[in-house]
Amino acid sequence: MGPSALDADVVVVGLGAMGSQALWRLAGRGARVLGVDQFPPGHDRGSSHGETRIIRTAYAEGPEYVPLVQESWRLWAELAARTGADLIRRTGGLMLGPADSTTVAGPIESARRHGLRYEVLGAAEVRRRYPQHRFAAGTGFVEADAGVLYPELAVRAAVRAATAAGAQTMIGLPVTEIGPDPSRPWVRVAGRTLVARHVVVAAGAWTGRLLPAPAGGLANRLRPVRRVLGWFVADRPADFAPDRFPVYIRSGGDGVEAAVWYGCPQVDGSTVKIGLHVRQGLDEPANPVAGPRRPDAADGRALAGIVANTLVGLRPDPVRLVSCMYTLTPDQHFVLGPRTDLPGLTLLAGFSGHGFKFAPVVGEIAAQLALTGGCQLPIGLFDPHRFDQPAGAPG
Numbered sequence: 398m399g400p401s402a403l404d405a406d407v408v409v410v411g412l413g414a415m416g417s418q419a420l421w422r423l424a425g426r427g428a429r430v431l432g433v434d435q436f437p438p439g440h441d442r443g444s445s446h447g448e449t450r451i452i453r454t455a456y457a458e459g460p461e462y463v464p465l466v467q468e469s470w471r472l473w474a475e476l477a478a479r480t481g482a483d484l485i486r487r488t489g490g491l492m493l494g495p496a497d498s499t500t501v502a503g504p505i506e507s508a509r510r511h512g513l514r515y516e517v518l519g520a521a522e523v524r525r526r527y528p529q530h531r532f533a534a535g536t537g538f539v540e541a542d543a544g545v546l547y548p549e550l551a552v553r554a555a556v557r558a559a560t561a562a563g564a565q566t567m568i569g570l571p572v573t574e575i576g577p578d579p580s581r582p583w584v585r586v587a588g589r590t591l592v593a594r595h596v597v598v599a600a601g602a603w604t605g606r607l608l609p610a611p612a613g614g615l616a617n618r619l620r621p622v623r624r625v626l627g628w629f630v631a632d633r634p635a636d637f638a639p640d641r642f643p644v645y646i647r648s649g650g651d652g653v654e655a656a657v658w659y660g661c662p663q664v665d666g667s668t669v670k671i672g673l674h675v676r677q678g679l680d681e682p683a684n685p686v687a688g689p690r691r692p693d694a695a696d697g698r699a700l701a702g703i704v705a706n707t708l709v710g711l712r713p714d715p716v717r718l719v720s721c722m723y724t725l726t727p728d729q730h731f732v733l734g735p736r737t738d739l740p741g742l743t744l745l746a747g748f749s750g751h752g753f754k755f756a757p758v759v760g761e762i763a764a765q766l767a768l769t770g771g772c773q774l775p776i777g778l779f780d781p782h783r784f785d786q787p788a789g790a791p792g
Contacts, residue, residue, distance in 0.1 A: 404591040405431040405565075407767045408584050409599060410572050410607070412438055413445040414548065414753050415745040416599030417555035418760025419767075421476070423597075424562035426764060431593070432564060433586055435571035438556040439549035442688060443601045444722050445753065446549055447626050449661040449670055451644045452754040453490045454542035457503030458729070460510040461778045465758050468774065472757030473546070482554040483547070488662055489643035490543025491527060496536040500648040500657060504538050515540045529642055531707050535649075543644055545661050548753055555760070572600070575607050575742065582741030595767040599745040602685035602722045612739055613785035615732070619747050620725045622680040623689035627700035627715035628668040636710055637663045646674075647707065658703055669711055671700050674750060683722045692718035723750040726784070731755075733762055733779035734772070743767055744781050 407423050409416045412434040423430040436442050452469070456462040477484045494500035508515045518537035523530060527537075560566065567586065574585035575596060582596040600607055602621035610616065631637045642662040649655065657675040673679060683689040697715050705713045726732060726747035735743055743766045745759055752759070758774065765772045 403581070403593055405429050405593045407431075407595045407597060408433065408591050408593040409597045410575060410584055411598070411600040411603070412556055412566065412568075413443050413552060413599065413601050414756040415748070415759045415763070416597065417552045417559070418756045419597050419599055419745065419763035420559040420564050420566075420760075421555045421562070422757075422760040422764035423767065424559040424564035426768060427563075428764075428768060430559070430564045431591065432556070432559070432566045433570060433572055433584065433591070434566070434568055437568055439553045441719070441721075443685070444724065444748070445552050445601075447670070447719060447721060448547065448549070449545045449664060450548050450753040451490070451646070451659060451661065452485065452544055452546050453504075453540065453644070455504035455508040455511075455513050455515055455538070455540050457492065457499050457507070457646070458751060459503070459778070460507040461775065462755075463507050463511045463513070464775060465755055468761070469755050469758040470542070472761065473551075476551070476554055476558060476757060479558050480554040482550055484551050484554060485544060485546050486639055486664075487541070487544040488639045490540050491523075491530075491643045491645040492538040492647075493523065493530065493532055493645060494535055494648035498648045500646055501536045501538050504540065508540065513540065513542070527642075529636055529709055530645075531709060539643075545639065545644060545664065546754060551756070555756075572607060575609065577609060577739040577742050579740040595741055595743065597743045597745065597763045597767055599763070601746075602683065602724045604724065604744070604746040606685070608744075609739065612736060613782060615736070615781060615784060618727055618784040619732070620680070621683040621685055621722050622725055623683040624672065624674075624679075624721055624723055624750065625692045625696040625700070626670060626672045626719045626721065627697065628670050628717040629700075629704050629711040629713070630668055630716055631663055632710050632712065634663055634667050637669045639664065642669070656703075660708075668716060669708075671703060673699060673703070680725065685722065689720040689722050692720055723748075725749045728783075731759075731779045732781045733759065733776050734766060734781050736781045
């Protein structure tokens with residue numbers, strides 16, 4: 398099972414959003430750490446591309462996330478200062494939908510529980526303040542602590558900071574197997590077995606393929622699906638600049654029923670990015686090895702319909718479409734931590750389309766777990782055992 402000497406204190410499998418940050422946080426603690434990825438940092442084959450991602454603080458998905466995203470803000474600033482990279486920009490955030498929708502009621506609950514500053518706007522005030530939005534009826538939630546992240550730059554910056562702190566990387570080599578062990582877990586890559594004191598598994602959509610069975614059926618609970626992002630030309634780009642057009646999330650109404658979608662301001666001088674997050678029938682399975690299916694005309698029409706019905710000043714035909722992957726869990730909360738039946742491994746998985754903003758704090762969690770066996774941050778919601786199936790249950 399490999400040489401008697403350890404190849405590293407910790408091997409990190411996958412150097413996307415979470416793995417790159419885990420590599421940085423581990424190296425910063427002086428650990429001898431080795432990161433492995435089949436693609437170069439900042440690639441477009443997984444879940445960590447698309448030029449911009451949203452960061453928000455009053456979290457619709459649950460108040461439990463707020464302390465983690467607050468720590469992420471601090472760590473993003475630390476990474477930017479350390480590398481000199483422009484990784485984040487505050488734009489404010491606008492959530493629009495029915496008053497009782499998760500999109501609006503969720504952030505209100507998080508803000509109230511954690512004492513965050515926010516505003517609630519009626520539809521007329523939304524239209525007055527944000528004339529780019531068609532918004533006939535509903536409620537707006539506004540917070541200042543939101544903005545955009547630049548994902549490809551962020552991944553590359555984290556790897557760069559990690560290597561500057563002494564981390565080593567193996568790029569262009571796929572991992573084929575991971576072996577749990579209480580003291581000497583191992584990773585098979587390019588016909589070689591890497592042995593470490595601990596392994597952090599941050600393989601994104603590949604995680605279910607690499608986890609040893611049965612792991613409580615967890616592999617079958619991690620579901621890679623396809624999503625499509627579209628970019629639309631603004632007639633007046635200044636109206637959609639970051640200082641005038643905050644990141645937004647919308648749900649329901651205005652001709653787009655039973656859906657949740659989002660948008661980011663233009664950061665390239667001309668185009669605005671729009672993406673569908675939830676809609677019935679949207680979850681097309683994705684094979685990570687082959688990659689998600691390329692966008693087609695139907696994808697363009699779906700996004701064009703959203704633009705035509707809900708925004709003013711964007712040309713309705715996308716000038717660019719890009720596919721990416723979500724890895725969904727059944728409850729769409731993350732999987733973070735160890736499993737008793739996978740000794741020596743820490744799992745970072747199932748980020749369900751809303752995880753990128755948490756990347757540095759997830760990296761910090763992974764570093765604490767890998768080096769100390771414990772974590773000072775609240776992660777009970779993300780227990781990897783919560784989906785366990787009884788022995789013999791169907792997958």
